[in-house]
Amino acid sequence: MKVLVFGQTGQVARALASAGPARGIAVQTLDRTRADLSDPAACAAAVTATDADAVINAAAWTAVDAAEAQEDAAHVVNADSPGAIARACAARGLPVVHISTDYVFDGGAGPAWTPDAPTGPMGAYGRTKLAGERAVLDSGAVAVVLRTAWVFDGGGKSFMTTMLRLSETRDTVGVVADQIGGPTPAAAIADACLTIAARLADGSGRPDLGQTGVHHFSGAPDVSWADFARAIMVTAGRSTTIVDITTADYPTPARRPANSRLDCSSLTAAYGIVRPDWQAALTRIIQETRT
Template identity: 50%
Template sequence: MILVFGKTGQLASELALHEGVTCLGRDMADLSDPEACAAAIHAHAPDAVINAAAYTAVDKAEEEEELATVINGVAPAAMARACADLGIPFVTVSTDYVFDGSGDAAWNPEDATGPLEAYGRSKLVGEEALRAAGGIHAILRTSWVVSAHGNNFVKTMLRLGAERERLTVVADQIGAPTPARDIAAACLEMARQLVQDPGKSGTYHLSGRPETSWAGFAREIFARAGLSCEVVDIPSSAYPTPAQRPLNSRLDCTLLETVFGISQPDWRTGLDDILKDLGEGA
């Protein structure tokens, strides 16, 4: 059995569809109470643990960095220690926001981190604490998560695209959408392989392909959903937010494929699946 922290988020909703998975919602394991999370691991005695829960309100984290750090940093640390005690793998999902977004080269897992905002800092705390726990582990950094569940860019664009004839969308942030369905499959495969080969522990990247901008992504959403809304490119400076977003969110996913045999998904295929799940499409 694989124990998953999270139940209703984008990633946890996809993980819950797989056999042999037990998901713990906030009512059973609140990440604002890290020791309760550790106790849940000991109580369930699973074969592996996947942390699919997180504080993801990037802008709100600027005002709630302490809470974000408990949920994204202290709680995963407690989970990691519990897993290390039991000798079982722990897989957690992190983010491209741990990097400073400089340059235009894809980030490698070993590149120096330098988060620009509270959310990225909170996730980095979790990464560092997990490694320090010394157990069997995998940190999977990803970017621009989308699905048919919860709130995300695809659903926002579908709503606004149906209401308006023209939208301005940021075009100087470059990365790639990553379907939650593919992240879930990757996490499960990594957990299973780590049971057999703990030596695969480490930090990995998974994002969709090909790279694009938010504006380019919006155009693809509208085209595939049959919406005629025009997308006008704007720079990030024209759309100020409390938290600074990285301009370069490209992730080099070579190591994940080399070690685990997991290839980058084409996000356009994932987008088609999302639109089908939502009952949208041309």
């Protein structure tokens, strides 16, 4: 089996490139020189030309704050291009897995968000990602939209690497304690995407069993950003103290969800994929970075 992946340098795209061969799946990643998401036609052309059995879109405009001032540009990357990719998949009969976000919700208090919960993005990033979901689902392709949250790994720029960098020069770091979600290892997202893509490609993914459409995937247990930061410091053996602050103490151009908890039960029912233990993943990642 071969999978075409939009994205190359992002956390999930890197994890897909690493995980695929171990599962006997050839993974071809596309960087901006080969498929620029600011050019929907180029993205569609990449699908038209591929010999892959399935497509995964792991690329996006993820600069949440910058999207507030550049929503039109973010919309092209997060909505127009995913729609073009999915329509090209439909024309070729290829399944597509599209990664989305908890930012499509309003972040209000309540239980974990289910896939069918009413959406209500608070800002430009969420609006453009929701538009992308709808474009993919309306394309006619056999498609799964996989919403996730709080992605981390040991490379590049993530919350984890930022905390470790700050711990090198600071005795204390203030971290928001009134936002709750499930930290999600990039490697676990990659494994979930490959499992879904393989099932859809071999024809065993069935809409009548709820295996297409929208699903959620995030790590367990749910925690605050501050508690996640504490776990990072303890696991890495850092002495930096995490100080709880509120969202109001750390204003940003884009509003962040207070409730990023995702109900992932539909994914377990459809594919047998369970929420990953982010604490175990954190330990493994830090051990790997030390070797």
